[in-house]
Amino acid sequence: xxxxxxxxxxxxxxxxxxxxxxxxxxxxxxxxxxxxxxxxxxxxxxxxxxxxxxxxxxxxxxxxxxxxxxxxxxxxxxxxxxxxxxxxxxxxxxxxxxxxxxxxxxxxxxxxxxxxxxxxxxxxxxxxxxxxxxxxxxxxxxxxxxxxxxxxxxxxxxxxxxxxxxxxxxxxxxxxxxxxxxxxxxxxxxxxxxxxxxxxxxxxxxxxxxxxxxxxxxxxxxxxxxxxxxxxxxxxxxxxxxxxxxxxxxxxxxxxxxxxxxxxxxxxxxxxxxxxxxxxxxxxxxxxxxxxxxxxxxxxxxxxxxxxxxxxxxxxxxxxxxxxxxxxxxxxxxxxxxxxxxxxxxxxxxxxxxxxxxxxxxxxxxxxxxxxxxxxxxxxxxxxxxxxxxxxxxxxxxxxxxxxxxxxxxxxxxxxxxxxxxxxxxxxxxxxxxxxxxxxxxxxxxxxxxxxxxxxxxxxxxxxxxxxxxxxxxxxxxxxxxxxxxxxxxxxxxxxxxxxxxxxxx
Amino acid sequence: xxxxxxxxxxxxxxxxxxxxxxxxxxxxxxxxxxxxxxxxxxxxxxxxxxxxxxxxxxxxxxxxxxxxxxxxxxxxxxxxxxxxxxxxxxxxxxxxxxxxxxxxxxxxx
Numbered sequence: 001x002x003x004x005x006x007x008x009x010x011x012x013x014x015x016x017x018x019x020x021x022x023x024x025x026x027x028x029x030x031x032x033x034x035x036x037x038x039x040x041x042x043x044x045x046x047x048x049x050x051x052x053x054x055x056x057x058x059x060x061x062x063x064x065x066x067x068x069x070x071x072x073x074x075x076x077x078x079x080x081x082x083x084x085x086x087x088x089x090x091x092x093x094x095x096x097x098x099x100x101x102x103x104x105x106x107x108x109x110x111x112x113x114x115x116x117x118x119x120x121x122x123x124x125x126x127x128x129x130x131x132x133x134x135x136x137x138x139x140x141x142x143x144x145x146x147x148x149x150x151x152x153x154x155x156x157x158x159x160x161x162x163x164x165x166x167x168x169x170x171x172x173x174x175x176x177x178x179x180x181x182x183x184x185x186x187x188x189x190x191x192x193x194x195x196x197x198x199x200x201x202x203x204x205x206x207x208x209x210x211x212x213x214x215x216x217x218x219x220x221x222x223x224x225x226x227x228x229x230x231x232x233x234x235x236x237x238x239x240x241x242x243x244x245x246x247x248x249x250x251x252x253x254x255x256x257x258x259x260x261x262x263x264x265x266x267x268x269x270x271x272x273x274x275x276x277x278x279x280x281x282x283x284x285x286x287x288x289x290x291x292x293x294x295x296x297x298x299x300x301x302x303x304x305x306x307x308x309x310x311x312x313x314x315x316x317x318x319x320x321x322x323x324x325x326x327x328x329x330x331x332x333x334x335x336x337x338x339x340x341x342x343x344x345x346x347x348x349x350x351x352x353x354x355x356x357x358x359x360x361x362x363x364x365x366x367x368x369x370x371x372x373x374x375x376x377x378x379x380x381x382x383x384x385x386x387x388x389x390x391x392x393x394x395x396x397x398x399x400x401x402x403x404x405x406x407x408x409x410x411x412x413x414x415x416x417x418x419x420x421x422x423x424x425x426x427x428x429x430x431x432x433x434x435x436x437x438x439x440x441x442x443x444x445x446x447x448x449x450x451x452x453x454x455x456x457x458x459x460x461x462x463x464x465x466x467x468x469x470x471x472x473x474x475x476x477x478x479x480x481x482x483x484x485x486x487x488x489x490x491x492x493x494x495x496x497x498x499x500x501x502x503x504x505x506x
Numbered sequence: 507x508x509x510x511x512x513x514x515x516x517x518x519x520x521x522x523x524x525x526x527x528x529x530x531x532x533x534x535x536x537x538x539x540x541x542x543x544x545x546x547x548x549x550x551x552x553x554x555x556x557x558x559x560x561x562x563x564x565x566x567x568x569x570x571x572x573x574x575x576x577x578x579x580x581x582x583x584x585x586x587x588x589x590x591x592x593x594x595x596x597x598x599x600x601x602x603x604x605x606x607x608x609x610x611x612x613x614x615x
Contacts, residue, residue, distance in 0.1 A: 268567035271585035429558040
């Protein structure tokens with residue numbers, strides 16, 4: 001198979017109590033400038049008639065801070081894609097499945113991936129590499145993120161020698177559709193159940209409301225739903241019912257609420273499942289939604305490996321233990337610009353380091369080795385599904401050592417299957433070939449998540465342990481770091497850096 | 507068809523191997539309506555690991571990555587349901603350069 005080689009200055013891989021203050025400061029102090037940049041590029045923000053930005057207080061904010069874009073992140077990313085297409089010095093490699101970081105000595109010198117359309121392996125040699133690939137939410141089987149977000153870039157960074165941080169802080173969204181399969185993973189907005197809007201109920205299999213109004217915060221609702229399902233009072237498919245059919249507002253008003261507040265999701269559920277939310281109760285359950293942790297970065301977006309940067313959801317440190325509503329898009333624009341700017345500055349002062357051909361050869365073999373015939377072939381999808389269901393079962397909204405410790409041994413068993421992974425021999429858009437490499441990398445990220453979750457023996461933010469239900473500020477107000485030590489993972493604590501006010505003085 | 511199923515004819519074409527496109531037929535068990543996406547995923551998982559189609563999901567019918575030609579018309583695979591006991595034909599969506607089977611290059615679409 002042909003290996004295409006490209007040289008560049010900066011390559012960006014796109015595609016997800018414990019936040020260091022310096023990183024937090026970058027976000028806080030540069031957010032307004034980045035927002036005005038977005039407006040200049042063409043993003044429309046909701047405004048008052050007098051031209052001021054409309055801002056509301058999202059949960060956890062002391063002032064009304066959150067601004068609203070029309071259609072949220074979808075609109076923002078379309079505008080940014082158009083803007084970057086205007087620049088001649090930006091080349092976009094589409095349908096590019098990145099799967100390895102190239103190392104030379106102690107530096108990351110580029111990235112290896114598969115051009116899915118052309119069926120070629122591509123090695124991009126770069127002075128700086130930025131991972132901006134989103135989170136690892138779809139490492140879990142029940143997730144509301146695209147199925148591609150399975151955490152390969154975390155595994156890539158880990159294999160290259162970079163530290164990963166706080167992988168145990170996994171956010172769930174409480175009311176994602178769990179049945180029927182055509183809409184499984186679609187978000188149904190919990191907040192719409194309030195009295196002022198749809199005024200419906202979340203009910204168990206017997207029709208009993210399980211959540212009282214005024215609606216509790218999402219974390220508490222998740223706990224209640226999780227307990228309802230665990231105690232056997234959930235629906236046939238493992239959820240609870242999101243039911244607006246008995247709302248005092250009446251069907252027409254409820255329909256209007258869905259059509260105004262979440263028109264795309266509402267219509268999608270009708271088209272793909274034939275279900276009108278205002279007419280029929282829907283089975284929902286907590287699904288994996290966002291990851292606070294990831295590749296450890298400092299306030300410049302630098303990882304612990306020379307030449308490697310990260311930003312957005314695939315990076316960890318800024319979000320700490322608990323992501324607040326309204327912070328994720330802000331993170332992408334502030335830390336994204338920051339990492340980009342710093343990577344560019346650093347690249348200017350560097351030479352392009354040569355690729356280690358043996359290293360490149362190993363990455364090529366990882367991919368091509370799947371195409372040789374195997375005596376007991378294993379479909380990659382079976383390994384992926386086992387990883388995902390293991391995560392669902394043991395790294396759940398509420399977790400304990402007894403369950404979690406099964407994870408690493410299941411992963412060990414799956415590692416033995418990896419040499420048998422096989423894909424049919426097609427050059428272009430070979431899904432099984434891509435899934436085989438995904439499965440190999442997913443194992444690393446899953447194992448690292450299990451070990452991090454077992455390491456942190458307390459409950460904090462999005463990490464809830466039933467065997468350690470209290471928060472341990474004395475011993476655990478710190479990061480969990482996992483990194484490669486030889487060929488084994490090594491866990492450690494790292495101090496959180498407070499530059500201005502430590503939490504107790506805030 | 508004696509049991510609940512959907513008969514699916516899919517246009518296959520590998521430019522590296524095939525002189526021209528051809529149709530391949532599959533029988534998908536279906537006791538209820540299935541979306542085109544569900545049908546393709548079932549075929550890929552249970553019958554044919556070589557099938558090429560777009561697997562990305564946005565979960566809200568917006569991204570258009572799942573565009574496919576169903577019975578002669580471009581539709582969103584994620585949001586289009588097919589009844590049991592029907593026969594359908596799937597081809598790559600109009601407007602894009604065919605890469606392999608149902609996958610097209612979205613450039614200039």
